Amino acid sequence: MSYDRYLSQIFGYIGLKYGSPTLSSIMSNLSPAFTFVLAFIFRMEKVRLQSYTSQEKIIGTLVSISGAIIATVYSGPTLLSTSMNTDWIIGGILLAGQYFLIAFALVAQAKILVEYSVDLIVVLVFSISGLFVAGLAALIMARDLEAWKLRLDVVLATILYMGFSSGFFNVVVQIWVLRLKGPVYVAMFKPLTIVIAVFMGVTILGDSLHLGSVVGGIIITIGFYGVVWGKAKEDHEGALFTQATTDPLLKPHINALEHGS
Structure with a gap:
């Protein structure tokens, strides 16, 4: 899992070099689709073609992947001016690879938690192994000692901001909102990253906004909501069924239905 996380970061940074923050934020919405596909492959997700929730997840996955292809292959005319010349195909492929590896790491982590349910120990081992892999790779790739010196620049x-925002503040806010509102409420706001990235990229970085990015982003967002809502409805139906079969007040009615059938 540590190798997946490390490679995903490498893909992400190189993808940003060839693409843009806007393209990166668009591709980030592929995570639910990739996670659903990998969970199905590793038999952690059941697909029933007769169920409308499974149909929603499948259609949402196909729509998301179609949007990613459009955003990567088709740039289209420039909607906002820019001074940057980026290779969208290379950047799009690398950024899609980043979020595929993240999804793979999540599925692997969930698989481990099924066998070993001590969450804190798993997170601790995962973090330490990630630090070891990243540190070893840094020692090999950055042999110049000057690169290790910290300067007030x-x-x-950037390092401090990323450590605080991604490593601390983002996690704290997500956990707090998860406890209050649940995972679906958190996921609903994820496509806002596209709007924020477009605004910051154009105003601060002089980035470009292409028609292909807008069309692909809209399609991926539609697919993203399809997968998320399909999974939410499936979990809700499962919870209602579990409650109905375990609630003592409902057992007489269930028994009556069973005997009646």
């Missing part, structure tokens, strides 16, 4: 500010 934009690089240090």
Whole structure:
């Protein structure tokens, strides 16, 4: 899992170099589709073609992948001016690969938790192994000692910002909202990253906004909501069935139905 996380970060940074923050935020909405496909392959997700919830997840996955192809292959005319010339195909493939590896790591982590349910120990081992893999790769790739020196510049500010926002603040807010509203409420706001990335990229970085990115982003967002809502409805139906079969107040009615049938 550590190798997946490390490779996903490498793919993400190189993808940003060839693509843009807008393209990265668009591709990030592929995570539910990739996770659903991998969970199905590893038999952690059941698909019943007769069930409308499974149909929603399958259609949402296909729509998301179609949107990613459009955003990657077709750039289209420039809607907002820019001074950057980026290779969208290379960037799109690398960014899609990043979120595929993240989805693979999530599925592998869930598989491990099924066999070993001590969450904190799994997270601790995962974090330490990730630190070891990233540190070893950094020692091999950055042999110049000057690269290890911290200076009061934009690089240090970026490191501190990423550590605080992604490593601490983002996790705290997500856990807090998860406890209050649940996972579907959190997932609903994820496509807002596209709007934020477009605004920041155009105003601060002088980035470009292409028609293909807009069309692909809209299609991926539709597919994203399809997968998320299909999974939410499936979990809700499962919870209602479990409650109905375990609630003592409902057992007489269930028994009557069983005897009647």
